[in-house]
Amino acid sequence: MDTTLVLKIGYRGAQFAGFAAQPNTRTVAGELGRALKTFLRRPVELTCAGRTDTGVHAQAQYVSLPVTAQEACINAGRIQRALNALTPDDISIRGVFRASKDFSARFEATSRHYIYRIVAGQARPVLSWDYAWWYRGALDPLAMNQAAQALVGEHDFVSFCKVESAQLLQQAGLSTCRNIQEVKVYRTQETGENLICVSVKGNAFLHNMVRIIVGTLAEVGRGHRDVSWVQKALAARDRKAAGPTAPARGLTFVDVTYPKGALLPWD
Numbered sequence: 001m002d003t004t005l006v007l008k009i010g011y012r013g014a015q016f017a018g019f020a021a022q023p024n025t026r027t028v029a030g031e032l033g034r035a036l037k038t039f040l041r042r043p044v045e046l047t048c049a050g051r052t053d054t055g056v057h058a059q060a061q062y063v064s065l066p067v068t069a070q071e072a073c074i075n076a077g078r079i080q081r082a083l084n085a086l087t088p089d090d091i092s093i094r095g096v097f098r099a100s101k102d103f104s105a106r107f108e109a110t111s112r113h114y115i116y117r118i119v120a121g122q123a124r125p126v127l128s129w130d131y132a133w134w135y136r137g138a139l140d141p142l143a144m145n146q147a148a149q150a151l152v153g154e155h156d157f158v159s160f161c162k163v164e165s166a167q168l169l170q171q172a173g174l175s176t177c178r179n180i181q182e183v184k185v186y187r188t189q190e191t192g193e194n195l196i197c198v199s200v201k202g203n204a205f206l207h208n209m210v211r212i213i214v215g216t217l218a219e220v221g222r223g224h225r226d227v228s229w230v231q232k233a234l235a236a237r238d239r240k241a242a243g244p245t246a247p248a249r250g251l252t253f254v255d256v257t258y259p260k261g262a263l264l265p266w267d
Helices: 028-040 076-086 141-151 163-171 209-221 229-236
Strands: 003-011 057-067 091-099 111-120 133-135 153-156 177-190 193-202 251-257
Touching: 003 028, 028 057, 028 076, 028 091, 076 091, 111 209, 141 177, 141 193, 141 209, 141 229, 177 209, 193 209, 209 229, 209 251
Parallel strands: 057 251, 111 133
Antiparallel strands: 003 057, 003 091, 111 193, 111 251, 153 177, 177 193
């Protein structure tokens, strides 16, 4: 293989059992893999920037695939049109890029960005229903934002990881430390509805990490915990010390950052 094809894709996660391919289960990788196999007329193996869980959405997930010199000559417009035609309507091929033959969408990524959306109040969300958590009460985003700053930097985030996944990492001798570059909690309005957004950027994430961060910050936002509690939960290195896992539907994988020049226009 001489070149790497990199696809920027988006998807609505409600009807998928996550990104990773699974037998007899509808997944993003399964649908995209079938489309690529049909288009390229050969088996394919995909690498993604970050595996999402069941129900999680994506605006800009990146997937890489080594291609032959002949395949590298296919027009970008043809690739995009064909794959959008061959995939279901809850997947969108949003961009086509070229990278070096040893490029990996997963390992070359320098940061990943997630946004979690919350509708707080007694009014049921309308247009944001499918991509926001309806929290039936009041939340204080200023207190949530203040508490969230304790998470910025390099820390052991085992308190914010699904227990089974943390155990597997530890058994394999792998670290549960991650570097959070930025966390912001703010109010905004989308499609005519008031939202509270939790924006998290980091070098990588543990299983359920963002959703547990959101569930923990919500405990502060609703007034059940003080701002200093998040720091204590982090230091405890125990999943029981942190808050609940927020629902998947509110989480969107927003973007990935790569080194300058790593991705080039396909044409």
